[in-house]
Amino acid sequence: MNPSACLGFPQARLWWQRAEQLAGPAPERGRGWHSLRRKFASDLMDLPLKVLCELGGWQAAKTVLRCYQQPDEAQLRQAILSRRRQRG
Structure with missing residues (x-):
C-alpha cells in the first residue's frame, strides 16, 4: 500500500467493518462513514470553511x-452567551 496515495473506498470499507467487529457493538444504520465525517466537520467547525473542505476532501462548501x-447544544449556548447585549 502506498502511504502517499488516497485510500480507495473498498479498502476504507474493509477497515471500517473490521473496526466495528473489534469495537463490539453490532452494526447499526446511521453509524458509519458519514457519521464519522459529520463528527469531523462538526468538531472542526471553528476552522475556516476553506481549510475544513481541504482537510475533509469536500469540493463544495x-x-x-x-x-x-x-452544532451541538454547548456550541449554541456559547454563541448565545457570547453575543453582546444591545442596549435599548
Whole structure:
C-alpha cells in the first residue's frame, strides 16, 4: 500500500467493518462513514470553511454546511452567551 496515495473506498470499507467487529457493538444504520465525517466537520467547525473542505476532501462548501456540520447544544449556548447585549 502506498502511504502517499488516497485510500480507495473498498479498502476504507474493509477497515471500517473490521473496526466495528473489534469495537463490539453490532452494526447499526446511521453509524458509519458519514457519521464519522459529520463528527469531523462538526468538531472542526471553528476552522475556516476553506481549510475544513481541504482537510475533509469536500469540493463544495455548501455540502459541508448542508449535510455535515451540526452544532451541538454547548456550541449554541456559547454563541448565545457570547453575543453582546444591545442596549435599548
